[in-house]
Each structure stands twice: as C-alpha cells, then as structure tokens.
Amino acid sequence: MSAALLFAVGGLTSVGIYLITARSLSQIILGFSLLGHATVLGLLVAGGAAGDAPIAGTAAVADMSNPLPQALALTAIVISFGLTVFLLALAVRQQHLTGDDQVEDDLEDQRIAQGQPAENLPEETTEEITQSIEGGIP
Amino acid sequence: MLWLLFGAHLVGIAAAVLAGRRSMQAGLCAAALAPAATAIWAATRLVEGGDVVSAELVWVDGLDVAISFRADAVALLMTLLVSGVGALVMGYACGYFSSDAKGGSRFGATMLGFSASMLGLVWADSIWTLFIFWEMTSVTSFLLVGHKHTDAAVRLAARRALVITATGGLVLLAGLILLAQNTGSPNLTKLAPISGTEAAVAAALVLIGAATKSAQVPFHVWLPGAMAAPTPVSAYLHSAAMVKAGILLIAVVGPAFGDVAAWKWLGICFGFASVIWGGVGALRHRDAKLILAWGTVSQLGLMFTLFSAGAPKAIFAGVALLFSHALFKAALFLVVGEVDVRTGTRDITQLGGLARSMPLAFVVALLAGASMVGLPPLLGFTAKEAAIEAVLKLSGGTQAVVGVAIIGGSVLTVAYTIRLLYGIFGPGPATSVAPQGYVRRRSWLMAAPAVTLSLAGVVGYAVIGGVNEIVVPAATELNAKAGVYELIAWPGVKTAFVISVLIVITGAVVGVLWIARGSNRIPLSLGADATDGIVDGVISKSPRLIAWIQHGSLPVYLAVMGTVAVLAAAALASDFAGGHLIWWDHPLQAMLAAAVVIAALAAAFVGSRLGAALALGSVGFGVTGLFLVHGAPDLALTQLLVETVVVVGFVLGLGHLARRFPPVTGSWRSVRIMVAAAGGLAVTAALVAAGTNPTGQPPTPDLVAEAVAEGGGKNVVNVILTDLRALDTLGEVVVLATVAIGILALARVRTRPQAQTQES
Amino acid sequence: MKPNQAPAIQLGIRVASPLAIVVGVYLLFAGHNFPGGGFAAGLVFGAVAILRTIAGLQRPRGTTALIACGVLMVTVVSFLPILWGDPLLDQRVVTFDLPLLGTIKTGTALVFDIGVSIIVVGLVAAIINGLSASQPTQGAGQPTQGAPQ
C-alpha cells in the first residue's frame, strides 16, 4: 500500500469531517466533496498498487492496475456528484428562504427540550403552503 | 361446542354494533344473547356432567402458541360466573342507561368483547391462550372504564388501569416464558413442578402479573379509579370477571410452583396486605361504589392468600369464596348503581332512609350483604366456614399469617358492610328518590338481575349439595386432594363456628363504633396519586432526557456519528501492521498527495467562499492527477469533468451569498478538530490493517480476458461499467435522474410565486 | 446569473459548440476501447449547454422529458433481454463500420451508454435551470429569469 495515497485519504477525510460539522451548508458541501475524494482514493488503495491503465492491448496484464475498484470508484464518483449537486440545490432553496445557508437546529426538538407548549411553534404561512402545493416539475 | 359459543360472541359483537346504532338497549340486548346461551350451556354441563370438552386451534406452531380451550370443572364454574353475571349485567344495563345515551353500539360491543375475552381466559388450556385473552381483557376493560371519556378524570382513571394491568401483563409475559421454558410445555394441565432460581424468578413475575390484574396491594390503585366506569361495568368487571383472572391464574399455575417457597410467601404477602389495607380503605370511604371496590380488594386478598398457601383445604375454600363472592358483590354493585341513578348520589353521608322508598333494593342489599359478612343461611357463610377450617388445618407460620388475614379481613368486612348498609338504608335524613323518567319505566330491568344474584346466595345455601357439585370438582381439578372436602350448610358448634361468631360480633362492634364516631374522612389516595405521579413524571421528564440526545443540532449529530465510526475503525485497526506499506508507487504520487491535502486544508480554513471553491477545484485537479498516476484514466477524465461542473454549480448557486463564511471559534471548534483528526487517522489505520493479510486476491487477469472476449471492449473499466456491473451503472444513472427531478422541483417551488406576482 | 451577451463570446461559443459535440460523440463511441464513455460524453454535452446558457444563446427545455427518455432507454436496454430468456443486462455485440471511426465493435452497451449520456445532459440542464435562476430574497420586484416551462 502506498503511504502517500493513504496520507491523501487520511488528510481528505479529516478535513472533510471538519467541514461537514460546520453550520454553513456551503462548507458542508465542500466537506462532502472532500470526503467523496477520500472514499474514491480509499477504494483505489484497497485495490492494490498503481500500474498501467487497464486497457487491453496497451500494456501487459500483469502490469495493469486493478480495474474493478476503478469501476466501483467511478460509480461512487458519479453518485456523490449527484448528491453534492442536490445538496447545492437545497442550499440554494435555503438561501432563498432565509437569506443565508446556515443549518438551523430543529425547532420542535428545541421546543420539547424547553418544555414550551405547542402553540409557540411558528406556523408556516398559508402562502408557503400554497406555494408548496403549487410545486411540481416543469 | 366451545368454538360455537365463542363464535356466537364474535357474531354478537357485530350484531351489537349494528343494533346499537338504533338504541343503547337494542345493542345491549343483542350483546346479552351469547353470554346467556353460554351460561345456560355451562349450567347444563355442570348438572349433567360428562366428558371434558376441549378444542384447539394452532396459531404459531413454532412457538407452541395455540388457542386451546378445555372446559373442565374449573372452567365451567368460571363460565357460569362470567357468562351468567355477564348476561344479567347486560340486562341490567338496559335499565341503567337512558334510551338516548351516546355510544350504544360501542358499549354493547365492548362489553361483549370483554365477555368473549374473559371466556377465552377461563377456558384456556395453554399458557399462551391464557395470556392472549389476559391481554385482551386489559384492552377491553380500558375501553369500558373510559366509556365516558369526555371527562378528564375518567381518562386518567382509564390510563391508570391500563398502565398497571398492561405493565403487569408484560411482567407476566416474562414469567410465563420462563415457566414454559422450564416446564417444557405450555399446556396448563401438564405443568410439571419446577424448582431452582429460574423457578423463583418466574414465580415472582407471575405473581406480580396476577396481583396487578386482581388489584392486590400495592397494585390495587387502579381499581378504585376504575369505579369511574358506568356501574354495570363495575358490577361485571370488578366483581365477577376481570379481577378474578389473577386468582384463576395463580390457581391453575400453582401446581407448577408447589416446590417454590417464594411463590407461597410472596403470594401470601400480597394477599395479606390487600386484605387488611382493602378493608381499612372500605371503612373509610364515603362513596358507596368505592367502599365496594375497596372491599373487593380485601376479598380478593383473601382468595390470593388461600390459593398461595396451597394446602388442599385452602384451595377448596378459595374456590368456594371465588364462587360466592362473585354473586354477592355483583348484586351489591347493581343495587348501588340503582341507588345512584335514582337519587343522583352515591355518598353514604348524604344517603339514608332508602329502606322505605326502595324496599326491594333494600332486601337485595341485605341478603347480599349478609352473604358477604358470612351469615347463615347464605352461601357466603359456608364459604367463610370453609376458609376458617382451612386455616385450622394449616400449621406453623403459614397458619399464623393466613389466620390473621382471614380473621382480620372478616372483621373488617363485617364492619364496612354494616356501615354501607346503614349509610344507605338506615335511619337518617331520607334521601328524596327522584328517578329520572326512564328509570321508573324500566326499573324491573334493574331489579331483576340484582334479585336473581342475591337469591342465588339463598338458594345456594338451601341446595348446598348442588353447589358442592359445582365447587368440589373444580377444587379437585386444581388439587387432587382438595376433593375430599365439601361445603357444609350447618357445621354445628365447632371451633370454626365459634371463631365465625366472634368475628361477626367483633366486626359488628367495630362497625357500630365507627358509625357512631362518624369518621368519614376520605383516606389519602396515596397509591393512585403516586401512580399518576410516576406516569406523569415519566411523561414530563422524558423531554429533558431526550433533549440531551435529540437536541436538533446537525453538527453535533455528525460529530457523534464520526466518533462512533472512529470507535469501530479503532477495533479494525487493532490488528495494525505496516509491513506491506511502501512510501509511494511513484514519486509524483507523494507530491500530488501533499498538494491535495494542502489544498484541502486551504478549502477548510480560507475564509472566503470563492477561495474555498477554488481550493476545492485544486483538490479535484490534484485527485485527477493521482488517478492518472495510479493508472486510472477513466477516473481522471470523469473527475475532471465532474469537478468542473461542481465548481461551476457552486459558484452559480451560492454566488450570491456573503463573501466570507461566518467565523467559527470556541470549544466546539476544538471538538470538531479532534473528531476530524481522529476520523482521518482511524480510516487510514483501518485501511492499512484491512490490507495486512488479505484472504483473497482480485481476479484482474480474468477480468481483462473476459472483458475482451465477452464484453467486446478493450477498456476494461468501461466494460465493467456497461456490462459486468451494468446493474450498478443503471442504479447510478437513475440516482442522477432522480437528483435532476429533485432540483427541478425545488426550482419550480421557488420560481412559481414570483411569476405570479409578476403577472399581478 | 446574468447572461453574458458579449458578441465575441457568443461567436466563440457558437463555433466551439459543434467541436465539443464531436468530442462528446467520440468519447461516447470510444468508451468501450479507450477512456471515455457515456457519462463523460454526457458531461461534455452538458458543458456545451452550460456555455450556451451563459452566453445567453439558449436555455435547455423539456428537461424532464429528456430525463424520462434516458431512464426509459437504459431500463429497456437492460431489461429487454429477459423477455427472450437471456440473462438480465445481457449484451448483444455487433460489429459495423463507420466513417472516420473505423470498425466499431460494440453492442447494446452503446445504447446503454447513450441513455446514460442523455440522463447526464438532463441533470446538467436541471442544474442550470435549478441553480442559476436563484435570486436571493429580494422581494418580488426582481424580474425572474426563465421560469421553467
């Protein structure tokens, strides 16, 4: 196993975890991008040593790097790409609703923790509700 | 036959629902049919005798759970009580409720549902059948107690009853599992005696379960509260039926615990405490129904004591008491209910002089009360004699404790009965009887069942031989040696009789003195308040506890998760051995790795959004380089394109936000750093450890060969993606499609109202 | 995001688009033998869409239908073989000649890859529509750009 790659995995993981525990959704997204890199590199490390590209005919089979983790990694990259983009969309919506991208604490949890009656919860406005009923896809 | 009768109850429920829509009375009449038929059947069986009828329906064979019924002598006796009293009470309820009472179909159906559950319980031949119906009686009784649920106090009482009986049910479940596993068979007639620690634990659990159901101190607190139910419910559930379930339980499983000392002593303790405390409670209350309820606690305590003592004579006396108690207690409840609806109160300090205005009720109450006290010529007398004789047959400590319980309990019974009857019917300010309109017209409906039940005490005494034919086989069924005894109408002046006379005299003196003292202070309902306090406490304290875990803060959740993962990885990394490590596959790898980590750190610690996005891009390009070095051009290409789109998206979507991230400081930041560092280390170490001694090798040569031969492509990675593992790819693109839909939907919600405002 | 309507950039992008599309098609077909594949091709096509949107040339339309088509395509290609008894996701390999690219030995995998790239284009289009139309909370006075159709 290559210590250099392992270093990259560990470093990316650490920074990723640090970022996802932030309150700003932008930073969380950054964190997941980094974690995504870390997992992909982790898969490669797990698959064995570096080698030539696994394209038949261009190199000896014995010299090739293991193609299976690459395939798995590719799938993982694409999936984490999709989810990162989705998080972005959530952040954009949050920004639209509150003006920033901070992750807020759950209101009902706080209400229960403080023992307040249910009336103190802010009701969603009718406008917001109609808006969400009107939603859909183009 | 058993199925037929049981099925009749189920059909009856449907009928009661339908008929109950028209009126309360129709629903109740429909409900009364099945129990009436069952009672008649049981009576004929008892008279005619014959083979024991049984029936079985296997439910879950793997767990030995079956609905197995067996109508032996005990079951028939109980059937007679459950169904007979049930039918009478339902008839009584026709008079009790006004025609326009709400919830007609509900009440009739629930009563019948309870009746059916109770029937299943008394017929049960298997531990599991018994438990199944045991739980069903808990649920149906909850519904019945809460019949007038718009009243908050009623809801509270129903909750209390449910909490105690259902918790008891859970305890019982554990005890029964333990019992079944130790005896090897859930069959109640084949319970082998067990011993040892597990047996003692099982004994305690089963006894606690039984004590909750039979309202034994300290679990009795639900019973007085349950008097919030309509009186027919109290007359049925709390005299003849449900509260007897616990007694029946300890009677039938008793043989298995014969060798367990804990069984006997714990049971006697429950019984003793209940006898005394229940009697004291009955002496102090003013509400006639509550006096009866506390009296029930006391009387059930007597039975509990006798059955726990376990000697043949004691068991015989217990069965006799069980039988007579159901009759006189139900009759008394019915009378109190009638008094209640005709005068509008049940408070004995306000009542008085009803002997003249309600003579029939007075006679009924007198007969039933005399039976309760144990005066001849009534059935109660013979049962009490049997109990005292049973005490005389005991020896040692058991005799002392049981003796005190029975004598003390009987004295108290005499005292509170006198006080009750005196309070309602005795001289004093005559309560005006102003019946509500419907009562007068149908008062015979209320009178007839009460008369029947109280006359049963007289008739039973008269034909004591007939009663013996019911009681003796039942006692034999429970204990083979108990069959030699029988109830004796007139024992002559023997020790037991003398004791009996002394009891009545002492009790009468206590009762008269008590009345004279005019002590009508309501005792503290310690238990009930405590129970509600515990339940409310759990409900009101749980938010505090939960808030500690469920505080709603995402970063903390993530940190917790990270920490847990680190712990798991630490287990993995415990086999850490770095022998297979090399510094790098290629020097370039080391440089790129360093660059990637530095860029990542920059992304984390640079304050501006744009800077972070750029740093993210750099990380992506560095990783692309690492892929190339590793020999993964496909990954590199994809990574490059993905990185571009992500960075563009990041800028596109969040470009409007403040330029800088909000600053982070304080201890939370140190926690984050610690979790993050530990996470990185743990993952790395775990990877190294996992790769130390691989137990299998990747089939790279096979993959390459197959890709070319079968997959028709030279790029092995691509062949894997589109052929070998195309299913993964399929899933992956569906994920992308779904994400796209999600983004579009969110965009739509956002833009729609704006478009509307524009138009307006 | 405000479309950048500088003529020079627009012209550049007009010229670059077909080139990029050619690159994408190459990636799509070459994928089986060289680095590339449906996903990469889709992203290249998507990049064209992004550029054209930025330049204000056009916005992607009918995104949902596109995505539905893509999903239908990959699903049908994947599951059709089971209808005539072949294993799930079985490949039919065919060989044919194409000008410029030479002999192509490919199979149903290609159809699958095309489906993949269609979905990816759909996703990129969704990103453009979903993220770029964002306006921070500035009230309703702000004109909205391109409400999705």
Place this chain on the structure above:
Amino acid sequence: MSTLVVLTIAAPLVAAAGGLFWRGNTVARDAITICGLAVAMICAFVVLAEVNDSGTHVVHVGGWQPELGIVLVADLLAALILPVALAVIFVVEIFAIGQRRTVWGANPELSGPLLCVLTSGVSLAVLTGDLFTLFVAFELILVSSYVLLTNQGRPSQIRAGMTYVVMNLFASALFLFGVGFVYAATGTVNLALLTERIPELSDGVRIGLGAWFFVVFGTKAAVFPLFSWLPDSYPTAPTTITAVFAGLLTKIGIYAMIRFHTLTQMDDLGSTMLIIAGFTMVIGGLGALAQSDVKRILSFHIISQIGYMLMGLGLFTVAGIAGAIVFLIHNMPVKTVLFLVGGLIENDQGTSTLDRSGGVASRRPVLAVLFAIPALSLAGIPPFSGFVAKLAVIAAAIAEASVLIVVAALVAGALTLLSMAKIWLGVFWGPPASEITPVSVPRRYQKTMLGATGLAVCGILVISAMSGPLFDLCVRAAEDLKHPASYVSEVLS
C-alpha cells in the same frame, strides 16, 4: 423465475420513467405507476412461493460468473421481506393517489414516479448478493427519499431535509470506506465470497469490519446513538411519504444488518448489539412519550421497534434471528398504517398535534378502529402479529438468559403502550377539539384513502392470522443464515 426476480426491480423503474413521461396526464400517470408497483408486488409474491418450494434462486446478471459480475440472490430471507415491502408501497401509492394535492398531501406528479424509483431500490437492496450493489441500491432508496422529502420546499422540510440528507450522505461515505476496507481485506465485494473469506481474517479486522458496517447500517436503521436524524426529518414530510419511510427505510437497514452480520458470522458483536438494542428501544420509547405530535410520537416508535429487531439479531441464535425477521415483517405494514391513519387524522382535524385534537373516536369511529388494530399490534397485544413478534424475540432472549435486555424490552413495551395510550387519549377520546379545520377532500378521494388504509389493516390481520406459517418460514430463513454454507454453494455453483 429469473424473469420474475428481475421484474421486481425492472417494472417499477420502467413505470417511473413512464410516469415521468406522462406526468401531465393524471390518469395515465397514476395507471402506469400503479401497474408498475402491482407487477413488482405480484412477482415478489410468486418468487416467495417459488423459493419456498424449490429453494434459493440465483440470477447471474449479464450471465457473468459471481467472481466477476453481480448476482441477485432470492433466498428465503429476501423472498420473505420483498413481498411485504412492495405491498406496503403499493398501498401507500393508492393512498397517495386518493390524497391528491392537499395541504398535507404529497405532490402526485412526483410521488408516483419517485415511489417507483424507491421501490426498485428496495427490491435491489433486498435481492442483491453484492456489497457494492447494495450501496447503489441504498443510494437509489435514499435519493428518492431525499427528493420525496424536500420537493415541496417548505422551510421545515428544507431544514429537516438538510439534516436527513447530510446524515445519510455521511453514512454513505462511511459505507464506501467500508467497501474499501472489505475489498482490501478480501479482494471481493461478492457476499457469498465474503462469507467464505471474512471468517478467515484475523479477529481484529473481522470484528472491526463488522463494527464498521454496524455503524453504517445502524445509521440507516436509526439505532442509538445514530437515530437523531429520523425524528427531525420524518414528521415534516407529507404523511404518505412518511408512511413509506417509516415502513421501509429503517427496515432495509436492519435487513442489511441481518444479511451481512449473519453471513459473515459476526457473533462476537452480539453483546455490543444487545447493549445498543437496549438503549435504542428504551430511548426511543421515552422519546415517543416526550412528544406532543402524533407524527413525532410515531417516529420515535420506529426507533424503539428497531431496538427489538436488533435485539433478536444480537442474540445470534436461530430463534433470535427468526424473531428479528418476524418483527421486521410485522413492523413494516403496522408502522405504515399508523402513519396513514395519522394522515387521515390530519385531514380530519387539520392538525396532528395532541393538544389541539380530541374526540375523533366519536366523530369518526372507523378511524379509531383503523388506528386501534395497528396500535395494539405495535404494542404487542395479542391476537395481533406484534404479539408473536415480541414473544419470539423475548423468548429467544430468555432462552439465552440475557436478563438485562429482557428487562429493557419489557420497559420499552410499557413505554410503547403508554405512548399509544397517549395518542388514544389525546386524539380519539376527550371532548371534540374546539377549532378544527378539516381539509376539504372530495368524498370519492376520501374513500380511496380510507380504502387503502383498510386494505393495509386487512394485510395486518392476514399477517396476524398467518403468523404460524410465517414464523416457520422465518425460522428456516434464520437457519439458512446461521449456516451460510448453502447460500455460498448456491451462489458460487
């Protein structure tokens, strides 16, 4: 047979695409999605019958060897779980069609196709014999649930959605790391091969792998202390959606755990699992008690119930695992129905808060019955399936003399009952709520919703009645899991 197995994945996917394509045409869209789900469900039932008769069926995807390609394995466990799961989704889709676009309803344009995607994810997750495909299947399930949760974009949903998405993304990252560990240690991601190779590893690595995946699956399954995302997010979704989530998602996590940890013989983790299980059920029960909203109470119950399943698994005996499987099967429809009834209550009163509700039993007795049956079943009251499940799990624990966990299970049982009583007392009993604002739904649609709920309640009754044969099947499945040699030989032959 292979066709049937594959159709459980394929039919919903095709339906999802079709439903998206004709999203504007209500009738066509609903017909397509319903058909897709129905086909999948029927296939799943036939697969169960076939597997019951002729044993495990293996589908080699693309005809590749298991060492190289992906296999789908319909063994008894998978065949048992799948029909129930698909039936649950089917019923919810009918309900969703009935609910239309109301304040509380899901958006029908999206819920149909996305439920289809979710369904194929569930089928794939249950059937796959490959660890990485399991990851993909999880992502399919999750991504559709993300969109289902957030697509209406309400502030509460976005807030909850972020918690949900971020927590699950982290879990997914951990999953991928886990795949890396497994691959590094064994050189394969095929479950059958892992069954052979993981027990050969050194103890530290083997148990560590088990622990790691316990964290991964535990997050999906919402075990203590990883459950926090669930009660925050589930209640904010439209009720129909929550019903699916509640019925399925956490259960798939438990399913994966049962599958992975038994095949790889992680018996050493048993005591850890039991401790976690105890905390999960008691804390879940306490949490339920603390809430004052029907949907939140029910959400905490999910956690509590997960504890019971984990308890069965943690015993690592045939009886325990069988108990866990029975519990799983029983819990899926029960949980779903409770949420559906929650939705009906919301429709009826305009709120699901206990303080503002009351008297539903008098006004809508049918609702009371529909609620009572699953509630009693959940609380483990006979004669419903919950009793069998609880009895199986607790009896297994008592047979192993695990006293503490039995006590925890009993306490949790009492808490469950108490909080069910809390809902009953608050919503169904008591004086009618003073100000109710029922959501006006056309009668015909109301009937559809009631019908769907009634159908599901009938399902619960059927499961209850069939508990005997069901339990026997579960015991067989548990024996197969406990002795994985047959699984391995079926897959690798």
